[in-house]
Amino acid sequence: xxxxxxxxxxxxxxxxxxxxxxxxxxxxxxxxxxxxxxxxxxxxxxxxxxxxxxxxxxxxxxxxxxxxxxxxxxxxxxxxxxxxxxxxxxxxxxxxxxxxxxxxxxxxxxxxxxxxxxxxxxxxxxxxxxxxxxxxxxxxxxxxxxxxxxxxxxxxxxxxx
Amino acid sequence: xxxxxxxxxxxxxxxxxxxxxxxxxxxxxxxxxxxxxxxxxxxxxxxxxxxxxxxxxxxxxxxxxxxxxxxxxxxxxxxxxxxxxxxxxxxxxxxxxxxxxxxxxxxxxxxxxxxxxxxxxxxxxxxxxxxxxxxxxxxxxxxxxxxxxxxxxxxxxxxxxxxxxxxxxxxxxxxxxxxxxxxxxxxxxxxxxxxxxxxxxxxxxxx
Numbered sequence: 277x278x279x280x281x282x283x284x285x286x287x288x289x290x291x292x293x294x295x296x297x298x299x300x301x302x303x304x305x306x307x308x309x310x311x312x313x314x315x316x317x318x319x320x321x322x323x324x325x326x327x328x329x330x331x332x333x334x335x336x337x338x339x340x341x342x343x344x345x346x347x348x349x350x351x352x353x354x355x356x357x358x359x360x361x362x363x364x365x366x367x368x369x370x371x372x373x374x375x376x377x378x379x380x381x382x383x384x385x386x387x388x389x390x391x392x393x394x395x396x397x398x399x400x401x402x403x404x405x406x407x408x409x410x411x412x413x414x415x416x417x418x419x420x421x422x423x424x425x426x427x428x429x430x431x432x433x434x435x436x437x
Numbered sequence: 438x439x440x441x442x443x444x445x446x447x448x449x450x451x452x453x454x455x456x457x458x459x460x461x462x463x464x465x466x467x468x469x470x471x472x473x474x475x476x477x478x479x480x481x482x483x484x485x486x487x488x489x490x491x492x493x494x495x496x497x498x499x500x501x502x503x504x505x506x507x508x509x510x511x512x513x514x515x516x517x518x519x520x521x522x523x524x525x526x527x528x529x530x531x532x533x534x535x536x537x538x539x540x541x542x543x544x545x546x547x548x549x550x551x552x553x554x555x556x557x558x559x560x561x562x563x564x565x566x567x568x569x570x571x572x573x574x575x576x577x578x579x580x581x582x583x584x585x586x587x588x589x590x591x592x593x594x595x596x597x598x599x600x601x602x603x604x605x606x607x608x609x610x611x612x613x614x615x616x617x618x619x620x621x622x623x624x625x626x627x628x629x630x631x632x633x634x635x636x637x638x639x640x641x642x643x644x
Contacts, residue, residue: 286632289643290604291565292581293605293635294560294604295582296491296582296605297605298556299491299550299551299553300551300554301490301500306482306483309503310507313504313508314471317511318471322508322511
């Protein structure tokens, strides 16, 4: 056996270093090693970051043909949707309003009647004045607590001696 | 000793051939399949742990760092483009994490060595190193293990890493270059220097 301390001859050193391969962790150490890692990943919520749409994009990246198919499908749906929307708008514009049963049932717009208008007076007479939803309109002068019109006014006279 | 023996060291682990289903596992893991990622962890857990352990010489530290390596790898899995093998990629994460850890730890080296397995006593070359012909017959394997680890820790982190990856883990110069992000010439020169240093530190235990 020759001496192997020459710098270029590391044979014995490599044999000695092989000793490190025999250093092993406690028995069974690797049995649950991956379980601990998966548990830590799930506990940290890292696994939840991969949502369905992320997985979909990942799969699309791997399959360009599938990506094209998705693109065509979405584009087609968009065109069809726009066509349906435009035709519906055109139908709505051309259809007679009275043909729509909902339209006939809708109340006509009511404008506030003006005071003194005969039509308004008629309207007021037909409506319940006590109603809170109708405007309070009266054709005559307002009535007061004391009848001012019924009072007799006489000239005051006084004699001074 | 002839040159053939030098090139074929005993018990040298095979270079980590890429598992046949590694790509499939990576693809499924990227899609959020935790079972697939579990498979990837099982595939490389022992080698990743061993590399970190040989760098730190501490089981507890190696345990923590190995777990953090795989968690970090999962977090960064989306950025993995497949330019290199998953094995090289996860190794790089482990090495960077370990070197950063050792920089922070600096001189607070506390060895917590694992026990030698049963096969060590039957390793012919190791037995030969402490054989009757050796004047230091009284040296037992455990003491040799402590001396070896102490000598390893006298090396710089980079040199210890090269020795670990090549002489302990059995990786090729090319693989080490990819992991350490340097060319094979640099790997060879670092390896040569590290071996020289170790040989000097351990001269009493080498025939």
